Amino acid sequence: MAVEPKAEGVLSATGLTYLAHCAHAPLRFVRRDVAQPALGEAFFEAPTLEALAHRVYRGFAARIREGCPRAECGRCAPGCSSSCVRRVYTIASSDDEDMPEALHAYLVLGFDHGRGVRSLAARDARIAKAEAFHTLAVNESEKARQFVRFSELSTGAFFSLYTPKANVLPLVAGHFARRMEGERFLLADPKHKVAVLFSEGRIIVGPLSPEEVAELSRPHELSDVERSVRALWKRFYDALALPGRGRHERGYDLRAQFMPKRIADGLIELDPTIDDGFAAQAWESAVAAGALAAGVGELAAAQIMKKTLPAFPEASFEAVDGAKG
């Protein structure tokens, strides 16, 4: 089955195989964009049927919760992150070409074994892979929560480009929306071509075209105080370094372990070009003039998002909250 490489693609294709009474063992799920049939194989292009995908998801959730000592009345108990079910979204965020097959196996074996599906990881390579994809998603989501850096645009809205190793921005959309109650922001991932828009209390997640990615990657007009706030942050960060504990004394670079180069490159505090007192003075004048209390204007990039509708069910926004590896 050649499927769209997202949760709904695999859920929907799994639903189709059930409806068609196909045996699952001889089937192989592959990403539609990199599908290469092996000798003697034929591919069926599975369409993504959103309604069917959501039906399969609901059925899977009910099956997983059956007999779970932590669940009551078909719902997860308080304190349980229902991570067995939400894994569907974390696994699907992987870029790996084996993702569809791993998720397909997780769904099929989950329907067979219920919540015991994860205990099969030691013997079933596909479940082990699904677990690895989930772990990567949890780690990448945490990194996004840590290292996304917003800039204030001249419109008063906030904007950030961030490139994670898996398609996790939809998974952390809820986190940033809670954090930024009352604000407007656009968070875009140029690699996975996906953007999260938060405006008037609503989260919208949607795909970006290559032209939109190019548009978003161009420099934006920043607010009057943005450069000053960056300078203040950089000055604060630089002042925190403690002598006698660095990588020479320690023998290894602890900072590089926590902030690998791909992340460090996008961080304002590590940008040597930022530190100018003039910018910080602008911040002070703005504070004095009460400019920071001004209302937010129109989000320049919002137009890009207007054509899209939520492509992910709300459950996916919270998919990594409280999830354990």
Added chain:
Amino acid sequence: MDTLAKLEILADAAKYDAACTSSGVERGPKKGAIGVASNAGCCHSFTADGRCVTLLKVLLSNACTHDCAYCVNRVSNHVPRATFESAELAELTIDFYKRNYIEGLFLSSGVLGSPDATSERMIACLELLRGPYRFSGYVHAKVIPGTDPALVERLGRLADRLSVNVELPSAASLERLCPEKHAEDVIAPMAQIQASMHSGRLLGAGSISHGTSPGAGNAYSTVKPEARAAALPSSGLARRSGATRGGPRGEAFCPAGQSTQLIIGATPENDYDILTLSTDLYQRFGLKRVFFSAYMPIADDPRLPHPETPVPLRREHRLYQADWLMRFYGFEAAELVAHDAPFLDLDVDPKLAWALTVPERFPVEVNSASKEALLRVPGFGPASVRKICRARRAHRLTFDDLDRLKISVKRAGFFITCSGERSPRFVASPEEIREKVVSDAASSAYNRAQRKNPRQLTLF
């Protein structure tokens, strides 16, 4: 002086405090307010030396009138001085927060004349942040020893976490190095915070604190915190009625609990003293964390280690590991250090050091051992133990299964069996295990660097 210059001075002055967590309280969004708090916290950056940056950690002022010998802000030290305006600090917090640079504010201060006058200024700043600025993110406030209990109470209604730094691990050291501070001034607010949190819990607000079981006694044990707390203006309803209200953060008292810091290596206390004291503090005051801060020699003072003494980084690291074992793995201080062996082994981690002293408890069989026994296996952490417990429900595990589960047995292999089989790495004697582990570690960059820096191991 402009904000940039102040920020540099006051961040530099605050950096010696090791605490920088934003964990321990969950608070969702509120209409009209900015910010949330999450139980797990979040590190937004890491300093050049690898410490986590999660809060805007600054002093309100470094113009301290006290003269603690180990402190860079002491009155006798000639450094530039600065003091933030409340609005300045509130603006900075909000601006940094919205850009996802921080989770909130960590506010501490040097003593501006008196502890009460300083606390009043800290409260004014936090009231502005919680009130007109509607900040609902995380706030950690430092309580200055000697502060009036009524002011501590007000601080606790504004901050998520409070901390009173013990700093020096014995009353004798405190007396010698901090002429203006007294042990009872450190302990009393801790007891008060514990009591207020407890009464908040009885009334259904705030976080859950531990019980107040008296500790085994320590360098501060002559102080009777419970008695002092009982003598304070009453906790509970009366106290709540007088408390600051109305901010977006609600009115629970110190919902993320309290913490403290101990400076390691400035004074002669050994690890046994330090771990016994920290156990006592956890038990007696329900602390969420005891932070250890390796002393950085900053003063040429005969009461302190020589200014060129290397920072005891590895000792600090081992103490954190031991603390972790005590909090999450069910270890007790007495299992890790003893009167006659009062320092943690710097060559191997405390769990391995412990395992080598009790060979009769190993090997454990991964298919049948209890979760607690597995957690005590060197090399296994909670994630590995969870995976093992889950997988063994489906079938008996072999070493190949552990490999597929991505559980490393490089170290654990010395201490386990799988379906009765030993790991190929198995060696029988503790001496051989130690030798192997140390030689594995010796090839690491860390140890190569430490060998070039032998004074790191010279504590006193």
